[in-house]
Amino acid sequence: MDANYQVFFLLAIGTAGMLLLAVTLILFVLFYQKKMAQEQLRRQKLEADYQEKMMMAQVISQEKERSRVSKDLHDGVGVMLQVLSNTVMTVATGASPEDKKEIQHHVNEITETVRRISFDLMPADLEKFGLAKTVGELCSRLSKRGTIPVTFNQSGIQLSLDQNTELLVYRIIQESVNNALRHAQASEIKILFTRNEQHIKVSISDNGIGFDFPTPEKGLTHVTGLGLSSLQNRANLLGATLSFEKNIPSGTQVELTLPVL
Amino acid sequence: MLFYSNYAQQLGSLIIALLGFILISKRSKPVQVLAVYGLNSVFFQVIINFNIKGVHPNLMGNLYVLMEALILLSFFYTLFSNAWAKKIGLVFGVIYVISFCLFMPGHWTQFSSPIRTMRDLMIVVCALLYFYFLIVEMPTNEITRYPMFWIMAAFLFYFAGTFVLSLSLDFLVNVLKDDLALLWTARNFFRFFFCLVVSYGLWMDLRLVKAKTLLNK
Numbered sequence: 001m002d003a004n005y006q007v008f009f010l011l012a013i014g015t016a017g018m019l020l021l022a023v024t025l026i027l028f029v030l031f032y033q034k035k036m037a038q039e040q041l042r043r044q045k046l047e048a049d050y051q052e053k054m055m056m057a058q059v060i061s062q063e064k065e066r067s068r069v070s071k072d073l074h075d076g077v078g079v080m081l082q083v084l085s086n087t088v089m090t091v092a093t094g095a096s097p098e099d100k101k102e103i104q105h106h107v108n109e110i111t112e113t114v115r116r117i118s119f120d121l122m123p124a125d126l127e128k129f130g131l132a133k134t135v136g137e138l139c140s141r142l143s144k145r146g147t148i149p150v151t152f153n154q155s156g157i158q159l160s161l162d163q164n165t166e167l168l169v170y171r172i173i174q175e176s177v178n179n180a181l182r183h184a185q186a187s188e189i190k191i192l193f194t195r196n197e198q199h200i201k202v203s204i205s206d207n208g209i210g211f212d213f214p215t216p217e218k219g220l221t222h223v224t225g226l227g228l229s230s231l232q233n234r235a236n237l238l239g240a241t242l243s244f245e246k247n248i249p250s251g252t253q254v255e256l257t258l259p260v261l
Numbered sequence: 262m263l264f265y266s267n268y269a270q271q272l273g274s275l276i277i278a279l280l281g282f283i284l285i286s287k288r289s290k291p292v293q294v295l296a297v298y299g300l301n302s303v304f305f306q307v308i309i310n311f312n313i314k315g316v317h318p319n320l321m322g323n324l325y326v327l328m329e330a331l332i333l334l335s336f337f338y339t340l341f342s343n344a345w346a347k348k349i350g351l352v353f354g355v356i357y358v359i360s361f362c363l364f365m366p367g368h369w370t371q372f373s374s375p376i377r378t379m380r381d382l383m384i385v386v387c388a389l390l391y392f393y394f395l396i397v398e399m400p401t402n403e404i405t406r407y408p409m410f411w412i413m414a415a416f417l418f419y420f421a422g423t424f425v426l427s428l429s430l431d432f433l434v435n436v437l438k439d440d441l442a443l444l445w446t447a448r449n450f451f452r453f454f455f456c457l458v459v460s461y462g463l464w465m466d467l468r469l470v471k472a473k474t475l476l477n478k
Contacts, residue, residue, distance in 0.1 A: 008436065014425040022421040026414045029392050033404050040401055 056237055063122070063167060070122035073114050081111045116141070123170070131166040135173055135191060142177065148186060150177060154193035161200075161258075168234045169202060169256065172242070175227050176204040176254045184208025186251060198260055205253040210246060263442045266449030271310075273456025274302035280463035287470050290339040292463065295412070298332045301325075317370040326373070330357050330380040333416075337387040340409070346390055353383045372434050377427035381420045388417035408469070411462035419455035423448065 085107040092100055119141070125134045132154050139150040161169070173191060180189050186208030194201045231254075235242035240258040247253045281288070281296025288296075305325040309318050331354060338350035357379060364375045391413045395404065404410050426433075426448060433444065 007432070011425055011429050011433070015422055018421040018424055019418065022418045025389070025392065026417065029395060030404065032396060033399060036399050037401050037403075040399075 052237065055233055059168070059234065059237060060164070067122040070118045070124075073118040073121070074124075077114050078111060078118070081107060081114060085111070116145075120174070126166060126170060127163065131161065131170060132193065134166075134170060135193075138170075138174065138177070139191060142181070142189075146181065148181065148189060150189045150191070152191045155195075165238060165258075168238050169258070172231055172234050172256055173202060173204060175231055179227070180204065180206040180208065180252070183211065184251065195260070200258040200260060202256040202258070203253055204255075205247050205251060207247065207249075207251040210250060210252050263446045263449070266446040266453070267306075267310075269453040270449045270456065271303065271306045273453045273460070274299050274306060276460045277456055277463065278303050280460050280467060283467055284470055284474070287474060288466065291336055291409070292466055294332065294336040294339055295459070295463065298329070298336065301328050301332055319370045319372055323365060323369060323373055323376065326376050326380055327357075327361050330354075330376075330383065333380075333384055334387070337391075340391065341394070343394065346394070349390070350387065353387070357383065372430055374427060374430035377430060378424065381424040381427050384416055384420040385424060388413050388420070392417070406465075408462040408466035411465065412459050415455050415458035415462070418458075419451065422451060 085104065088103055088107065089100065092103060095103075123134045123137065125137055136152050139152040142148075142150040177189060177191070180186055184206045186206035189204070189206045192201075192203045192205075194203075232242055235256060238256075238258055240256050243255045243257070245253045245255065276299075278296060278299030281292060281299050285293055285296055302325075305321060305328070309321050309325075312318065334350050334354045334357070338347055338354075341347050341350065357376075360379055361376055364373060391409070395410070400407070426444070
């Protein structure tokens with residue numbers, strides 16, 4: 001009888017051993033998977049940080065290049081055009097006043113175009129006077145140039161952003177306004193800066209025909225020719241959210257929300 | 262105590278069947294097979310309880326073991342997406358049927374150890390295979406949120422636990438005689454716990470299916 005119960009005892013040990021093995025295996029899978037998931041998340045974060053740094057470097061390099069070209073245009077070509085204008089006036093002494101006027105008009109036109117291109121590439125005011133003044137300047141230039149009024153309002157807030165941030169925000173505003181001018185068929189474009197304790201909001205709205213803007217489901221791939229991915233990239237670098245909404249009664253509102261640091 | 266433990270494990274099987282059959286058309290194939298497993302368990306347990314005249318309870322018990330093994334191997338067949346894992350399920354099924362036909366003649370009314378041992382071993386191997394694939398695929402989400410993790414953990418735990426019992430069943434029947442009831446009571450409560458964990462996995466799966474249905478609406 002004792003021998004039988006000894007065997008029974010061994011069987012119980014065997015069962016307990018199997019159960020322990022099963023539990024150990026399950027716990028091993030659980031903790032191994034957790035560790036691998038954490039490792040994968042860490043790697044994804046590193047890659048995301050690297051991508052962000054690369055993008056930032058690319059943007060900075062682009063802006064530096066734009067700044068260089070802008071300066072060359074303004075200081076180089078602009079001055080040359082002025083010299084050309086003076087030389088032409090001197091050479092064309094025998095020409096009629098109407099012809100002289102026409103020549104002056106063309107030279108002025110070219111000079112103004114070069115200045116505009118230079119300003120669009122890199123507004124010198126941004127560094128000197130800040131974002132609000134530069135956006136105001138952009139609005140008045142665009143209003144004068146075209147038939148659509150572009151207005152700017154900042155509801156009395158004081159913006160204090162660093163230079164890189166201001167440049168990125170300016171580019172987003174610039175691209176959004178250009179899109180509205182080119183495609184929206186709007187009769188009015190408004191830019192508004194607002195601020196609360198947590199956020200700074202920049203909204204660019206028009207009363208045009210609207211467009212099939214990106215949603216979390218559709219993404220950006222179905223919309224081409226509007227530089228939306230460039231807008232999104234810049235917003236991501238700012239740590240800001242970029243949203244597109246239908247304006248009432250018509251048109252589009254592009255809203256950039258920056259966290260206040 | 263054996264009486265209560267018997268009803269506890271029947272209740273466990275009933276819960277599996279119920280949770281498996283709710284929204285069955287929208288559930289995945291493995292869950293549908295699991296629902297059939299629950300129903301099969303309830304069916305045989307009720308038949309054994311009725312004590313049909315001329316039918317030995319051990320005969321029904323042995324038939325139940327065959328059905329259980331085949332249904333569970335079908336469950337694993339539908340669960341695995343890997344081709345060679347599916348083949349293993351098929352091969353196990355064929356081997357089991359052949360073994361059943363070899364071992365059972367002349368032993369229908371006995372508590373058969375070989376068929377139970379084989380069943381337990383096959384299920385343990387299949388459960389281990391699932392965990393192997395889980396480690397290889399390495400999902401990034403918390404795996405305790407996967408319903409199948411809980412179901413497989415229950416399978417591995419229960420069938421590994423009963424493997425030694427099944428292996429030594431012939432010996433235990435001869436040695437323990439009436440004391441076997443005590444061991445069987447413990448085994449029944451163990452099965453009830455197994456059913457609870459499987460039911461938890463099925464309940465998680467049901468929640469996911471309901472959430473998906475609401476989203477699609």
